[in-house]
Amino acid sequence: MSDLDDFKATYFDECSELLTELEEQFVAIEAGERDADRLNAVFRAIHSVKGGAGAFGFSALVGFAHAYETLLDYVRDGRIELTDEVVTLCIRANDIVTDHVAAARSGEALPADYGMDEKNRFDALARGDAAEDDTAGEPDEEFDIEFVPVMVNIGGNDDDFPEIDDTFEALPMAGESGHWEVHFTPHRALYARANDPLLLFRELAVLGEMTTKAVLEEIPPLSDFEPFAVYCSWEITLVSETLTEAMIREVFEFVEGDCDIAIAQLGVGTPPTAEVKAALVHPATPSAPAMAPINLLELADDEVAHLLEFDIEPAAPAKAKADVAPAAVAVVEAKADDAPGLSFADIADSIKPAPVAKVALAPKVVITPAATPETAPGEEGERRSLGVQSIRVDLDKVDRVVNMVGELVITQSMLTQQMDETLRTRYTELVRGLEVLAQTTRGLQDSVMAIRAQPVKSVFSRMPRLVRELGLKTAKKIKLETVGENTEIDKTVIEQLSDPLTHMIRNSADHGIESPEKRLAAGKPETGTIRLSAEQAGGNILIIVEDDGAGINRDRVLQVARDKGIVAPDITPTEEQIDQLIFAPGFSTAEAVSDLSGRGVGMDVVLSNIKKIGGSVHVRSWTGRGTRMTLRLPLTLAVLDVMLVKVGDSPYVVPLSSIVETIQCSRANFERVPSGGQVLQVRGEYVQVIDLAQRFAMTTTTEPENRFVVLCEAEGSAKVALIVDDIIGQQQVVIKSLEENFERVEGIAGGTILGDGNVALIVDVQSLKTSIIHKNAA
Amino acid sequence: MEALGLRDDLNDKSAAAAQNSLQLIAFSIGEQTYGVEITTVREIRAWNGATPLPNTREFVRGVINLRGTIVPIFDLRARFGDGQTTPTKNHVVVVMSVGDKWVGILVDAVSDILTVSRDDIHNVPEGNSIDTELLNGIVTHDSRMVGLIDLHAVVSGARMDN
């Protein structure tokens, strides 16, 4: 892959971020938030898309983005009013930009007139208020330079300067002697902007044979010396056959306006032009008296010597320092304290009437102490480590670290398990070391997880558009509220979230929210609301999709479930169980399948997708008032806090997040129900009992009173009591997929590898509970 | 070990013959010999137990940890309807790739590496439905009958509700 491809990949990544941001911004703008910050953000996003596109020569994209940017610029500065019509146009424009980006990415060409209508509307809008501005429309020709990375020789010659501006085109001159005289008087502003005469001279020197003469008459006695005043100007002669005035002007491009400059060609026998004469007669204009010490500080002394055409006598640093005006010392005072014996009295003594030498010597002095910290030990390392504020890393690399840390956690817990009492008492140092290891491992794990955490915003931001489309297609009025979009969750979880959320929102829009007429008839606001929220609850993230629609039609759901044999005729499920049925595999209310939610996939896909990432779904509905679907997701996919239990001879783990408490069976309060089954009474509540050994067909030899109840909370308020043979303890495990090499197993959410290398299965509490209905029906 | 066998065998064969020939890993279940194409075999390990999987049929012996990934183990004897194997340390798990998945097959022992000609593969005679379902063909080697295992068929229908 070439560098260019790398850059393109970066660019397209960036584009998708920018386009996501655009979408977000326009959701707010649509909602009436039209402040300057948003408009600026929108402008910047398009500007950045355009900038990159220009670099790669995506001219269609540049063209459209430029027109759009111009419109946004006008909107930003108030020349165009941001009406709803303009907002709609912008949203459409975002789509077109997206399409252009996609086309650029795939290398396919869009029709030449793609987006032309919108572009014309931009132009019309722009013309309406700013007819004189002709920048809207075609992209600037600057954008057609294609970026080709090349190796550049740092010391290469400087004859490849930027294009010469037409306005500076040299006039034809009489006498082609190529002998030029330049009088250059910098202003204070030139130094203030960090330009440096020396660099200009260096550049000039490349153009031809050069001599320089410093005009030093204006330099005052040191007592009157102002450190930031400018006292020095230069007379420069350049000799070259090919030299033009434009080439000289070019050198001074950046300092135009910050200096007085007079350029004249002196042909053999040609008298100096009036301008040059004037310059020579008045070498120092009042506004440009001399040279700023701060720039001299940077001159190497041989360069100074060359410039000033003086022989500089070697001077002791301390003495030379004294030659510098006090204020100049002040500039570097923090660094000048390596001459402790030096006082202002010394400085005063050393002042001699040779001003030129003073100026010339000054730099040598100051440059030395100023350079000291550069080489100070430690400085170098600090510089490097602080250089980059953030880096972007391939997710693959992070995943590798996450996996390795996961394995490290296992190894660490395995080592801890190996420690028996004898070892503990005999090797206290080892025990302490293991404790530190455990702590460090935990810290490492948290840090690694934090790297992958991202706000759910990236998924939420796709939903407003979905709701907009759904509203249009269903002829319903729907608004979307989002809450908690900055909640952070593992990136891999986020990636798996988009499809289920899309499904759930479609379901709400399609089946939940009623038509405006029905809503009005029911005394509800005409516009239905879908509320999408995210919050952290312990080790989980809850994502809730709520609507204020009609609620689940339980009669119909139950009827369909019975027809499909999902619920046996003799079973009467509770309302909550009926609600949950919409996620049951094979359940799809065929009659209700519409163009939107249907497409042959039911909500069971949501459930299986969410389960795949270790989450669960719960639905609760209130007739006439609405439906709430709750996704409970792990903060991270990688590690789970669990309780390790034994069922028969096999190890199982139960996610700690779903455990309410554990009770010894001998102390538990079981009751018989008429069907012959058992229920557990806990604090006045009757809880369904599931004997895991029975449920998983394992033979158990444990006496019933020695077994344990693991009281779990499934989604919603309902609890379930799991009976296990033994409780081994809590630990962290790395979740492994069963489906990678096998298939989904009912009642099991996945597997994990224990410290001893054996596989333990993760109990899927939620599915155990919901499967009761199926089991009885079978 | 199987890799060495493979190399020796290859050296013996001419290119043309190799093209039409098939290399099998042969393993035994009781008196029966079965084979799978050597290219599907990932590794051979001694039986070291497996964590039982609930809600699966009896021929699914459970799952094992294969260097950090979970791999299901199928009991080939049980798959042929002859009841579960009572495994000992001498029993062997042949880990193979089926599609993009890795699975382990529990067998009594790995017996040989065979090179057979594709022309010598016979259809499975009609009759026993399990045989026709689970075998791709039959080949004779040293007057022994070797059943060619259809791995996709073996691993399908593992879940209780199927």
Next chain:
Amino acid sequence: MTALRVLTVDDSRTILAMLHHTLSNAGFEVLQAEDGQQGLDVLKTQTVDVVITDINMPIMDGIEFIKNVRATGNHQSLPILILTTETSQDKRDQGKAAGGTGWIVKPFDPEKLISVIHRVVH
């Protein structure tokens, strides 16, 4: 000779990546910041030889950034090049008024970029 250190400030990753590539190939040591505020933060702890900054950036734009740099005592002689796609003269003028040393027009030609840097750096 130690490498010249360049601080590049741009909210576009693409541009940062291109600058990084071009400059590091040319032997520069490249530091990066994604907006003016980050740029100032870098300058608090780092010594650089030249700054290349975008104008349009979130949080703190290039103009503010340059003003802030110039307001800091020891950065008065730090060359700052304005990197911008702006074709209009006014952005350049604003940048220069704020204390910008020179400018580079995006999309940049690598060789020109280097030569412009050498125009303002020792």
